[in-house]
Amino acid sequence: MRGWQETIIGAWLLLAAMGTTGLPMTCSAEETIIQSIRIIGLERTRERVVLRQLPFAAGDVWREDFAETGERWLRNLGLFSEVHITPPDASGVVVVQVHERWSLWILPQLSRRDNGASSAGLALDEYNLWGLNHHLRLAYKKDTGKNFSSINGTSYEAGYDWARILDSKLSLHxxxxxxxxxxxxxxAGLLVAEYLQHRNQLAVLFDYALGPVPGEGWGISLGYALDHLRYQLLSGPAQPDVLPSRRHQILAGINYRQIDDRITWISGTAFDYQLSIAHSTLGSTLNVYRQTGSLRAYLPLFGHNTLNLRLNAGVATGDVLRDGLFDLGNRNGIRGYFPGEVQTKSYALGTIEGRFLLRPDSNVQWVAFSDVGYLPNGRLAVKQKRWFIGAGTGLRWTLRWLVRGTLRADAAYGLVTRRWRFYLGTGQAF
Known part of the structure; x- marks a missing residue:
């Protein structure tokens, strides 16, 4: 009996020693430790951009969902046209293979309205500056009078998005x-006066991801903006709500993303809520409070075709001047109307849009859509209507090799104005 007791005690001591020294008590044959990660296909992008976007790291135990999740997170960056992750081989090496997209846009910008008012400009966008997924934008625009016949004003803008500062979940805009x-x-939708606007603006916004990576799950934002405006009357009677102003604003927001961006089609859901507060205690000459919200769903139908739904709403209260109104008549709002035709202090907007690839492997989509907007007070809108409906069709041509390389053409009919409107641009409406 004593010998058996000594054997049992010895076994327990051995097990305890193994536990305290970190030696594995058991080893599952199905568990594989990731020894290293090998990345193939990078040309301009740095390895750290890929590594920080993966749900695993060297030393982790491999899970079956790692490959699918990692591929989706990398696709959502928009930098790669192809992403493949191979599970660990016999040596524990995971291979991540990518194909980069060209990240530099230089795009001419032209516009013309029904009354002949026109503008021309040029925009430069680099979406992978320094190979770190930073975004630089430089743009200028000239208002070129009636039918591009003169130069009435020139404006400039610049922007910089620093994604994942020091590889953290914090980003700067x-x-x-x-x-x-x-x-x-x-x-009421009719042009009554024309001004030359002088504008200086500055905005700083920080985003913080509450999810595992930016753009996945919930996130919050906080920032500050300065907007100084003054006006010179060019034609028509002076308007009582077109006044010089200083808006010093606190910006805040919350967002949610669960998206799978396949370049030519997208699935998932997204939500955004934004709040801006301009108040005299911040140095503002106006007290204005603006809130906007957007809920979007991208639902697969069959193949790579999707039904896409959008519900937007906004409200502005306080000292709302003419330049602070929501202007919904545009290619990303209520299509079928032009700027100035659907202006309001509050609104609700819904969209249903079908996107259909011409072939399963095609990069051309046929799109059919309907936008419906409701204005609680339609006094400022064309014909002082409250309900606005626009319906139409269009094409999307996606260049897989180019970051955000979707070219777009839409034709939409506005039921209130009974006119067709045509839009050319880039990207989807939402």
Missing amino acids: LSVGRGKSIFDSYN
Whole structure:
């Protein structure tokens, strides 16, 4: 009996020693330790951009969902046209293979309205500056009078987005703008006065990801903005709500993303809420409070075709001047209407849009859509209506090799104005 007791005590001491020294008590045959990560295909992007976007690191135990999750998170960066993650081999090496997209845009910008008012400009966007997924934007615009016949004002803007400062979950967005541009004042959708607007603006915004990586799960934002405006009347009677102002604003927001961006199609859900507060205690000449919210759902139908739903709302209260109104008539708002036709202090907007690839492997989409907007007070909108409906169709041509390389053409009919509107641009409406 004593010998058996000594054997049992010895076994317990051995097990205890193994536990305290970190030696494995058991080893599952299915567990694989990631020894290293090998990245193939990088040309301009730094390895750290890929490594910080993965759900695993060297030393972790491999899980079956790592490959799918890692591929989705890397695709959502927008920098790669192809992403493949291979599970660990016999040596524990995980291979991440990517194909980079060209990240530099130089895009001419032209616009013309029904009354002939036109503008021309040029924008430069680099979406992978320093190979760190930083975004630099430089742009200028000239208001070129009626049918590009003169130069009435020139404005400049610049922006810089620093993604994941020091590889953290914190990102910085900085934007500045300065210059002169034409400001049209509308009443019930009709142009009543034209001003030359002088503007200086600066905004600093920080985003922090509450999820595992930015753009996945919940996030919050906080910032500050300065916007100084003054006006010179060019034509028409002076308007009582077109006044010089200083807006010093606190910016805050919350957002949610659960998206899978496949370049030519997208699935998932997204939500945004933004609040800006301009108050005299901040040095502002106006007390204005603006809130906007947006809920979007991208639902797979069959193949790579999707049904896309959007519900937006906004409200502005306080000292709301003409330049502080929501202007919903545009290619990303209520299509079928032009700027100035659907202006309001509060609104609700819903969209249903079908996106259909011409072939399963095509990079061209046919799009059919309908936008419906409701204004609690339609006094400022065309024909002083409260309900606005626009419906139409369009095409999207996506260049897989180019970051944000979707070119867009839409034709939409506005039921209130009974007119067709045509839009050219880049990106989706939402």
